[in-house]
Amino acid sequence: MGKNIANTTHTFFFCDGGSCQKAGSEKVIRTARAYLRNNGHWNDTHTIKTRCNGRCEDAPTCIVYPGQNWYKELTPEKITPIVKRHLDNAPLVNSELLYKKGWQEQASDNEIAPIKPKPFELKNDTELGECFITKGFSSDQYLYPLFLYLLENPKGVSLISSDEKRISFQEIISLDYSKTYTLELHTETTAIPFTIAAVPKENKELQQAKISSTEYYFQKETQQKGIRFKNKFGKILGKIEFDSLNNKAWEYCTKIQLQNVHLDFKNHE
Numbered sequence: 490m491g492k493n494i495a496n497t498t499h500t501f502f503f504c505d506g507g508s509c510q511k512a513g514s515e516k517v518i519r520t521a522r523a524y525l526r527n528n529g530h531w532n533d534t535h536t537i538k539t540r541c542n543g544r545c546e547d548a549p550t551c552i553v554y555p556g557q558n559w560y561k562e563l564t565p566e567k568i569t570p571i572v573k574r575h576l577d578n579a580p581l582v583n584s585e586l587l588y589k590k591g592w593q594e595q596a597s598d599n600e601i602a603p604i605k606p607k608p609f610e611l612k613n614d615t616e617l618g619e620c621f622i623t624k625g626f627s628s629d630q631y632l633y634p635l636f637l638y639l640l641e642n643p644k645g646v647s648l649i650s651s652d653e654k655r656i657s658f659q660e661i662i663s664l665d666y667s668k669t670y671t672l673e674l675h676t677e678t679t680a681i682p683f684t685i686a687a688v689p690k691e692n693k694e695l696q697q698a699k700i701s702s703t704e705y706y707f708q709k710e711t712q713q714k715g716i717r718f719k720n721k722f723g724k725i726l727g728k729i730e731f732d733s734l735n736n737k738a739w740e741y742c743t744k745i746q747l748q749n750v751h752l753d754f755k756n757h758e
């Protein structure tokens with residue numbers, strides 16, 4: 490039977506993502522649930538397993554409401570006193586917290602510097618010739634927004650499939666990202682698939698189809714700007730080209746997709 494949420498005083502969101510599982514989250518969750526069951530708090534609290542909370546470096550993590558309290562590096566030994574303190578409205582132990590409401594900064598000893606795309610580099614590319622090129626991100630958290638942006642701003646944007654067929658983005662009427670791994674671009678007559686989600690390592694076919702490299706380029710001679718998608722084996726899976734008259738989509742790419750890595754010709758003259 491479902492919980493009566495109206496009776497809930499505290500909610501514990503335990504991260505059950507891959508990194509937290511590896512760091513022992515299941516034991517932590519079982520310990521907390523057993524404590525709540527045995528101490529008569531099953532019906533006035535709620536425990537929820539979540540996907541990744543975005544703090545894998547501090548795994549296993551848990552968020553406790555009310556209060557917006559984020560816990561880090563949990564163990565079965567640490568979790569029972571933490572749960573108890575919340576239920577008793579006792580002072581929390583700051584050293585166990587990653588963050589709590591009102592803090593200006595989070596407290597982690599495991600901070601990892603965010604990865605940023607590198608500046609454009611002048612290269613002689615086998616396919617593109619002399620060009621300025623850099624790599625963007627290839628996870629679906631970047632690629633789905635990219636395709637969505639281009640669907641909404643299709644003017645001057647072309648899609649070139651792996652078999653060199655070119656269509657204008659204006660022909661694409663919708664995107665369908667309901668499949669597990671693959672995004673489909675629908676025109677009136679066809680669906681063009683791009684595998685953008687993380688795929689299982691053992692599935693060779695999906696590995697072949699998955700976009701693993703997203704390169705943003707500017708060809709020196711033709712001044713053509715575009716994006717090239719490749720799989721992890723270096724095979725080209727498709728390209729996007731931007732009309733030189735319309736820089737809006739390119740500006741979006743440099744600002745959002747490349748996080749303000751702009752083409753800087755001065756350094757290459």
Ligand code: FES
Pocket residue numbers: 504505506507508509510540541542543544545546548549550
């Ligand atoms: S898997 Fe738990 S924070 Fe990422």
